[in-house]
Amino acid sequence: MDGNLSKALWIGVSLLLFIAVVTIGISIFSGMRDASALANEKIGSIAQGMAEEEFRPYDGKEVSGSQVISAISSFSNRSGEVIIFVATMGNNGGEVVSLDPTNFSASKDFTKYISDTQGKLSSDGYSITLSADSTKDQLLKSISKTIRDAQRRDAENPNLTTKYINPSSKFASQLIYDENMVIRGIVFAQQQ
Known part of the structure; x- marks a missing residue:
């Protein structure tokens, strides 16, 4: 009988230890899950910052026409x-287009490069935004490499005065954001 009591005590103690270990494990796992979610959020923020870094040279800067062609x-x-x-x-009939977000006019003629969109450019006074006409419209549409190459050749052809980008001209530049403030492109306007 003494042996059965001893076994029962060992089983009871073992069961309590098992419950304690499981409880500690769950609390550690729960804390690690929160830390992991925070780390993932920070990594996502860093990745977005790195992805946007390639656009920074064009954020409100004056660039040359050769830099515009290089960006394309x-x-x-x-x-x-x-x-x-x-x-x-x-x-634009020889007129300079202002890219100042407080004074921006989207009614000017812009040539699109790299992608196509049915979206509209607008300004909220702080930034230039590209927004789709409706929620079902895709904001940017891919175009073929053949068309992209033809667009670049047109930009370098001085005989096409409406599309020619003079490498020695000066251009103002601004970044284009979508409704979620994600950089979606660049707008350039010849200044001289």
Whole structure:
């Protein structure tokens, strides 16, 4: 009988230890899950910052026409993700287009490069936004490599005055955001 009591005590103690270990494990796992979620959020933020870093040279800066052509070439492989709008003086009757978000007019003629969109450019006074006409419309649509190459050739052809990007001209640039404040492209406007 003494042996049965001893076994029962060992089983009871073992059961209590098992419950204690499981409880500690669950509380540690719960705390780690919160820490893991926070780490994932920070990693996502860092990744988005790194992805947007390639656009920073064009954030409210004045660039040359050769830099505009270079941007078109360097972002060319991201059709459907990024769009570039260019307003030259040739396709706006010799007028300079202001890209100041407090004074922005989307009624000017812009040539689209890299992607296509049915969306509209607008300004909220702080940034330039590209928004879709309806919720079912895709904001940016991919275009073929053949069309992208033809667009780049047109931009480099001085005989096409409405599309020609003079490498020595100066262009104002601004980033284009979507409704979620994610960078979707760049808009350039010839200044001289």
